[in-house]
Amino acid sequence: MSAIRLRGLSKTFRKGFWMKPMHALRGVDLSVREGEIFGFLGPNGAGKTTTIKILTGLIHPSAGEAWIGDLPVEVPESRKKLGFLPEGTFFHDHLTGLEFCEMHARLLGIPRAERRDRIRDLMVRVGLADSEAKQIRHYSKGMRQRVGLAQALLGDPEVVILDEPMSGLDPVGRREVRDLILELREQGRTVFFSSHVLADAEMICDQVAVIVAGRVVETGYLADLLGRQMGGVELVVEGLSEERWQELSRASRRSVGHGMRHLFEFSDEDTVEKALDEVRRDGGRIVSLVPARRSLEDLVVERSRSVGMR
Ligand SMILES: Nc1ncnc2c1ncn2[C@@H]1O[C@H](COP(=O)(O)OP(=O)(O)O)[C@@H](O)[C@H]1O
């Protein structure tokens, strides 16, 4: 069974005096399997938060359907198994991390006897045990994100939805959040997170969907998406003669030269072998030879272009 399923999900906002329609979502279909990490990726304004707001029952879709497990999101029980980290700002600056979690634990109806242990345990897991008694306004951006994560996990949720969990974090903070997400999968939970930071998703996701201008333009297993059109080798050399540089440029699918250094991208092994011979004969030096793997970044840029976003 799918942990999350969207079918034909559309959302139109009406803005201003003339109620001009703004199509934030235009028929989004996707399905997240239980126990997977699913990356919901796309540039700013693509419709990620809108989708997540529908999933968490904060707003209603204009058309289409959404389910958490086998329950439609209109049913309040669908949120019983959900943990949620909203995007952005905190409105509870004056509370300590501990008080903030305490408040949410009460809202969730966690019995008093369990509350304390559960919160302590989570504070340790997100690395805030030493700062739990500090007010959130004294927290760094990373600490805020982590206390938000602790809150999302309070109810021991089967499905965790995180809106831009890595946004605004430094590299160390990003890695911590990534590790935490991986840990959640190990515990058998499903994680659905949005991000415009593709590199983060690339390292941890099973499946991704790329959303651009309210439409899912690409979806599937990361390995498949990035594997497609893979191949090609990137060769960097130094000290080529002008003549050889011209010649190799013509044989390559891409070439860049600056100063002494030249980069070539070749599509097949044979051409690479020939190029290597040429370089050696020319007295050039091979600086590096690496497989030209397509990144998620490339994929998204490509797809965004094809729908006229950039
Ligand atoms: N309440 C709203 N009223 C009008 N337009 C909105 C509202 N919420 C979002 N939008 C618009 O919908 C589009 C998608 O926004 P959003 O879902 O927040 O994108 P993302 O999270 O991918 O950056 C944007 O163009 C945004 O301006």
Ligand SMILES: [Mg+2]
């Ligand atoms: Mg957003």
